[in-house]
Amino acid sequence: MFTCVLDPKSRVTLCDQLYDALKEEIGRTAMGTRMPSKRQLAEHLHVSTATVEAAYGRLISEGLCESRPRSGIFVTAQADLVRTARTENEQPIRWDFGTGAADAAHFPYATWARLMREVLSEQNTEFLLLGDPQGAANLREEIAGLLHRLRGIDVPPEAIVLGAGTESLAAALVPLIGREKLFAVEDPGYSRVRRILVSGGVRIAPTPLYQGAIDVRALYMSGAGAAYVTPSHQFPTGKEMHMEQREALLRWAGETGGYILEDDYDSEFHFSGVCEPALRAMDTGGQVIYMNTFSRTLAPGLRLSFMVLPEALIGRYRMMHATCSVPGFEQETLRKFIAGGYLERHIARMRVVYRSRLQVLEKTAQALRLGEVAPCSAGLHVLLNVSGTVPAQELVPLAAQAGVRLMRLCDYGVMRGKQDERVVLLGFSGMDEAAIQEGLEALKRAWF
Amino acid sequence: MFTCVLDPKSRVTLCDQLYDALKEEIGRTAMGTRMPSKRQLAEHLHVSTATVEAAYGRLISEGLCESRPRSGIFVTAQADLVRTARTENEQPIRWDFGTGAADAAHFPYATWARLMREVLSEQNTEFLLLGDPQGAANLREEIAGLLHRLRGIDVPPEAIVLGAGTESLAAALVPLIGREKLFAVEDPGYSRVRRILVSGGVRIAPTPLYQGAIDVRALYMSGAGAAYVTPSHQFPTGKEMHMEQREALLRWAGETGGYILEDDYDSEFHFSGVCEPALRAMDTGGQVIYMNTFSRTLAPGLRLSFMVLPEALIGRYRMMHATCSVPGFEQETLRKFIAGGYLERHIARMRVVYRSRLQVLEKTAQALRLGEVAPCSAGLHVLLNVSGTVPAQELVPLAAQAGVRLMRLCDYGVMRGKQDERVVLLGFSGMDEAAIQEGLEALKRAWF
Numbered sequence: 096m097f098t099c100v101l102d103p104k105s106r107v108t109l110c111d112q113l114y115d116a117l118k119e120e121i122g123r124t125a126m127g128t129r130m131p132s133k134r135q136l137a138e139h140l141h142v143s144t145a146t147v148e149a150a151y152g153r154l155i156s157e158g159l160c161e162s163r164p165r166s167g168i169f170v171t172a173q174a175d176l177v178r179t180a181r182t183e184n185e186q187p188i189r190w191d192f193g194t195g196a197a198d199a200a201h202f203p204y205a206t207w208a209r210l211m212r213e214v215l216s217e218q219n220t221e222f223l224l225l226g227d228p229q230g231a232a233n234l235r236e237e238i239a240g241l242l243h244r245l246r247g248i249d250v251p252p253e254a255i256v257l258g259a260g261t262e263s264l265a266a267a268l269v270p271l272i273g274r275e276k277l278f279a280v281e282d283p284g285y286s287r288v289r290r291i292l293v294s295g296g297v298r299i300a301p302t303p304l305y306q307g308a309i310d311v312r313a314l315y316m317s318g319a320g321a322a323y324v325t326p327s328h329q330f331p332t333g334k335e336m337h338m339e340q341r342e343a344l345l346r347w348a349g350e351t352g353g354y355i356l357e358d359d360y361d362s363e364f365h366f367s368g369v370c371e372p373a374l375r376a377m378d379t380g381g382q383v384i385y386m387n388t389f390s391r392t393l394a395p396g397l398r399l400s401f402m403v404l405p406e407a408l409i410g411r412y413r414m415m416h417a418t419c420s421v422p423g424f425e426q427e428t429l430r431k432f433i434a435g436g437y438l439e440r441h442i443a444r445m446r447v448v449y450r451s452r453l454q455v456l457e458k459t460a461q462a463l464r465l466g467e468v469a470p471c472s473a474g475l476h477v478l479l480n481v482s483g484t485v486p487a488q489e490l491v492p493l494a495a496q497a498g499v500r501l502m503r504l505c506d507y508g509v510m511r512g513k514q515d516e517r518v519v520l521l522g523f524s525g526m527d528e529a530a531i532q533e534g535l536e537a538l539k540r541a542w543f
Numbered sequence: 544m545f546t547c548v549l550d551p552k553s554r555v556t557l558c559d560q561l562y563d564a565l566k567e568e569i570g571r572t573a574m575g576t577r578m579p580s581k582r583q584l585a586e587h588l589h590v591s592t593a594t595v596e597a598a599y600g601r602l603i604s605e606g607l608c609e610s611r612p613r614s615g616i617f618v619t620a621q622a623d624l625v626r627t628a629r630t631e632n633e634q635p636i637r638w639d640f641g642t643g644a645a646d647a648a649h650f651p652y653a654t655w656a657r658l659m660r661e662v663l664s665e666q667n668t669e670f671l672l673l674g675d676p677q678g679a680a681n682l683r684e685e686i687a688g689l690l691h692r693l694r695g696i697d698v699p700p701e702a703i704v705l706g707a708g709t710e711s712l713a714a715a716l717v718p719l720i721g722r723e724k725l726f727a728v729e730d731p732g733y734s735r736v737r738r739i740l741v742s743g744g745v746r747i748a749p750t751p752l753y754q755g756a757i758d759v760r761a762l763y764m765s766g767a768g769a770a771y772v773t774p775s776h777q778f779p780t781g782k783e784m785h786m787e788q789r790e791a792l793l794r795w796a797g798e799t800g801g802y803i804l805e806d807d808y809d810s811e812f813h814f815s816g817v818c819e820p821a822l823r824a825m826d827t828g829g830q831v832i833y834m835n836t837f838s839r840t841l842a843p844g845l846r847l848s849f850m851v852l853p854e855a856l857i858g859r860y861r862m863m864h865a866t867c868s869v870p871g872f873e874q875e876t877l878r879k880f881i882a883g884g885y886l887e888r889h890i891a892r893m894r895v896v897y898r899s900r901l902q903v904l905e906k907t908a909q910a911l912r913l914g915e916v917a918p919c920s921a922g923l924h925v926l927l928n929v930s931g932t933v934p935a936q937e938l939v940p941l942a943a944q945a946g947v948r949l950m951r952l953c954d955y956g957v958m959r960g961k962q963d964e965r966v967v968l969l970g971f972s973g974m975d976e977a978a979i980q981e982g983l984e985a986l987k988r989a990w991f
Contacts, residue, residue: 156858157701158676199668208663211872215656220647223842228606253605259707259846259868266714270742287865294718294863296744394671396871398707410604415742417735420707420868423844424659 097131101140109142113150121159121170125492127506130160130168189498190534194331194476196525197394201448206437207393211428222423228416229409230257230401231426237433238401244439245363248376248385250403256412259398259420261358261388262291265323268384269295270415271408272354276320281309283507285330285358288323301509307334311343314353321354322347326374327362328474331507331520335473341374348382354405355383361474363392363442366450368472381405389429391475391524392442399429449475455528456521456535463539466517476522478504485542487515494519497541499534545579549588557590561598569607569618573940575954578608578616637946638982642779642924644973645842649896654885655841659876670871676864677857678705678849679874685881686849692887694810696824696833698851704860707846707868709806709836710739713771716832717743718863719856720802724768729757731955733778733806736771749957755782759791762801769802770795774822775810776922779955779968783921789822796830802853803831809922811840811890814898816920829853837877839923839972840890847877897923903976904969904983911987914965924970926952933990935963942967945989947982 099116101109117130130136133151137144151168154160161171214222229235235252242248258264265288272278274296280289282301292299300317303310309324324344326336336344348355357374375385382405389399399421404412419426432438456477457468466482481490487503494501505516523531547564549557565578578584581599585592599616602608609619662670677683683700690696706712713736720726722744728737730749740747748765751758757772772792774784784792796803805822823833830853837847847869852860867874880886904925905916914929929938935951942949952966971979 152858156854156861158858158861161862195673197671199671202668202671204666204668208666211663212660215659218652218656220650220652221844223645223647223650223652223844225643225843259711259870260866262864262866263707263711263868270744274744290863290865296718296722395673395866396669396671398866398868398870406604410600410606413604413606414609415738416710417738418708418710418843418846420711420846422707422846422870422873425870425873 097136098139101142110146110149113140113142113146114153117150117154118159121154124170125495126170126500127491128170129166130170132167187498188500190500190530190537191525192476192499192501192519192521192523192534193525194502194520194522195390195395196475196522197391198445198448198524198527199394200527201441201445202394203437203441206435207428207432210431210435210437211424213431214424214427219427222427224423225418226423226426228413228419229253229255230419230421231423231430234426234430234433237430241433241438242385242403245442246359246373246376248373248403250375250385254403254406254409255401256404257399257401257419257421257426259400260390261360261386261400262287263420264386264400264402265291265356266295267412267416268356268402269297271404271411272321277318279309279314279317279319279322281324281329282509283331283504284323285325286507288358289509292323304329304332304334306337306340307332308336308340309344311340311347314344314347315351319353320351321356323356323358324374325358325360326371327359327365330358330360331476331478331502331504333469333471333474333476333478335371338371341371341377345374345377345380345383348378349380353382357383357385359385359387361391362387364446364449364475365473366446366453366471370473375403381407384408389438392438392445393432397425397429399425449524452523452526452528452531453477456523456531459532459535460521463535465535465538465542468521475524476520478518479521481517481519481542483543487517490517490519490542493541494538497537499537499541545584546587549590558594558597561588561590561594562601565598565602566607569602572618573943574618575939576618577614578618580615635946636948638948638978638985639973640924640947640949640967640969640971640982641973642950642968642970643838643843644923644970645839646893646896646972646975647842648975649889649893650842651885651889654883655876655880658879658883658885659872661879662872662875667875670875672871673866674871674874676861676867677701677703678867678869679871679878682874682878682881685878689881689886690833690851693890694807694821694824696821696851698823698833702851702854702857703849704852705847705849705867705869705874707848708838709808709834709848710735711868712834712848712850713739713804714743715860715864716804716850717745719852719859720769725766727757727762727765727767727770729772729777730957731779731952732771733773734955736806737957740771752777752780752782754785754788755780756784756788757792759788759795762792762795763799767801768799769804771804771806772822773806773808774819775807775813778806778808779924779926779950779952781917781919781922781924781926783819786819789819789825793822793825793828793831796826797828801830805831805833807833807835808839810835812894812897812923813921814894814901814919818921823851829855832856837886840886840893841880845873845877847873897972900971900974900976900979901925904971904979907980907983908969911983913983913986913990916969923972924968926966927969929965929967929990931991935965938965938967938990941989942986945985947985947989 101112133147137147162168235255239252278297279300279302302313375383385403460468467480469478471477504518549560581595585595610616683703687700726745727748727750750761823831833851908916917926919925949967953964
């Protein structure tokens with residue numbers, strides 16, 4: 096049990112003392128660790144529950160802990176964040192196998208900066224005004240071209256909506272589709288979008304996977320009116336949705352009138368074999384909402400995502416939104432970047448870089464006998480089924496102590512009961528080959 | 544009744560022909576005009592209702608028309624948009640008395656561009672990553688300093704949340720405060736926020752004004768759990784909330800536990816007399832959420848707004864949001880802009896510019912005997928009670944025909960019944976003094 100010395104005579108309040116001590120403790124503690132309960136801690140330290148509550152409250156408000164209903168208070172993972180709000184005392188992360196990163200070192204900084212300077216020097220004051228609520232028309236034309244070339248999807252620019260991140264687009268979809276509808280999400284699945292939907296006030300139906308994709312039978316049974324899916328690279332299992340599953344999903348949409356929210360993230364990074372067509376390209380009934388982001392192909396800090404709405408929803412979108420959340424200067428920089436062919440060249444280059452990293456990761460994991468890496472044909476993370484005898488629950492804390500950040504597969508499910516689940520996610524978009532090797536070696540030392 | 548010749552033998556579909564003809568008609572029609580009903584038009588033109596419906600559907604999806612339940616289809620005003628999606632045939636706007644503009648000509652473009660170039664040249668790849676979900680800590684410190692200097696509000700940077708526009712912040716507030724709560728809004732009031740709250744799935748209580756501010760008695764009666772108010776410059780009436788009204792509103796919040804959403808827009812532009820303190824500065828119970836934007840003090844196209852949350856809501860915000868919607872490069876440019884004192888200098892300069900415009904507007908309106916301009920001590924628009932004999936409903940269409948864009952006060956109310964309301968809003972932030980004079984002269988010719 097965590098303990099500390101509190102001085103009731105100090106000029107610093109008991110709450111402040113406790114807060115400082117807990118914060119220091121958290122700095123030494125692995126993410127996901129359960130903290131002592133308020134009552135336990137109050138009894139143990141001979142202070143009031145209110146004092147403990149206030150100290151925990153501050154830690155929670157700072158994002159260092161989170162309270163999970165009926166489970167207790169846990170040190171946060173801030174799992175899908177690239178950067179964590181690191182406190183002075185927190186364990187430094189030397190190797191980050193988190194997902195969701197884009198490689199800042201390979202970002203075509205010089206080109207992006209040159210284009211933005213160009214935009215600035217043109218002194219077009221139009222970018223200072225509120226533009227089209229869906230984003231600038233000429234940028235949407237470039238995105239339509241990109242979709243055609245990269246994914247074989249033909250959409251009119253009028254159907255495209257630009258937004259500051261997938262989360263803000265997902266939030267906008269809730270009233271568009273209807274808050275009374277039940278939203279199915281993959282379980283395990285992408286927790287950030289799940290959280291946004293819940294905040295949006297809809298009921299969600301966490302739906303199990305069948306052969307790596309959302310179980311369409313369960314979808315029928317749930318009575319869902321919309322389904323959020325990641326067909327190119329299911330998050331987090333990494334599976335690609337087969338053609339039969341795609342057809343079944345579209346059939347579900349056609350028969351029930353449901354909407355499919357197709358998050359096509361990572362589709363640009365396909366390493367082997369043939370890439371399945373996007374659901375949007377197969378859709379004839381106007382029931383697929385296609386979503387994608389430039390966070391992975393460029394950088395998450397630029398806050399650039401887009402979606403393609405069925406015709407029936409565009410008018411509603413324009414009624415609800417008078418503004419676009421992406422600044423004018425940035426829109427124009429992105430337009431030049433796509434029009435100049437820089438984005439596609441960057442993606443092609445990164446495909447080579449990432450494929451090579453994937454090979455290093457697979458080879459090293461095998462050589463170190465860390466466990467089995469699931470075969471991976473697309474996307475920027477793989478699954479590793481860890482061998483050895485270390486208890487499953489210890490995998491993440493032990494890695495953290497060794498300076499390695501990663502997550503277990505079961506952390507992404509709504510049900511976190513699988514305490515013996517030994518599968519971890521290894522994202523390789525944020526580290527170069529040497530760092531990947533070092534990180535895996537650190538894991539070897541930590542786990543074996 | 545609108546009419547056009549449709550050729551059933553043409554290779555262009557009837558729907559496309561009708562669409563083109565209607566679009567051309569809309570280009571000649573004043574905003575707010577009611578279009579013929581689908582049935583009327585179908586009968587009149589001897590086409591099927593489905594054809595008319597499809598043509599209207601496209602116009603609605605393009606934002607050129609809107610369908611109002613039980614009223615019909617109307618040419619959209621896109622009232623608070625600075626730029627409208629102008630079609631080729633639409634009446635050109637020569638003088639725009641719309642509200643919500645910021646003067647692009649006075650924007651310190653060179654300074655902003657220089658600072659952004661500086662940020663780019665520093666090659667800090669941290670801006671490519673996802674930063675703090677509330678916005679960069681050092682930017683929030685600058686904003687806290689600004690709030691202290693401009694408004695006498697002392698808040699910790701930890702309480703500040705940056706976002707891409709007031710609308711996205713308002714949308715984030717709904718789940719934070721609780722969707723089950725009734726949200727009171729001023730009536731007449733700011734329709735964009737009203738629309739965002741409705742999209743967010745909350746019930747709203749349009750609350751009448753008493754002496755220019757939200758009627759606190761009505762607020763008690765409605766049982767609202769939150770109230771969105773514009774105390775510095777009530778939108779659209781332009782009134783400042785008196786001290787007694789502020790005290791009453793805070794008393795309401797204290798006694799009922801309700802939240803006050805204080806939108807402090809335009810508080811920077813106070814031209815005479817003493818400025819009342821912000822509600823946030825008077826709040827001792829942690830029940831005021833302060834909101835403001837850089838859209839007016841800088842430019843709307845930059846998409847920069849912020850809010851200050853009570854301590855109790857910060858943790859919840861961080862739980863719900865893993866990302867900030869403002870790009871990293873832009874955050875850093877804004878930080879430098881505030882830290883360098885450029886923002887305050889710009890505001891001081893614009894205060895002089897706007898005060899002078901206001902004087903020109905008041906003097907010209909008086910000289911032209913357009914009507915009575917309500918006394919105005921703050922903000923960037925005034926109310927004009929139009930004299931003369933032109934029917935009230937004709938004021939806006941006649942102005943539009945003369946190339947002048949403006950709105951009537953009653954257009955901002957939930958109840959639009961006041962067909963004899965002769966008060967119009969004259970925004971003066973988007974035009975220089977000469978254009979203001981010309982615009983008023985055009986109104987004189989149009990109305991008298």
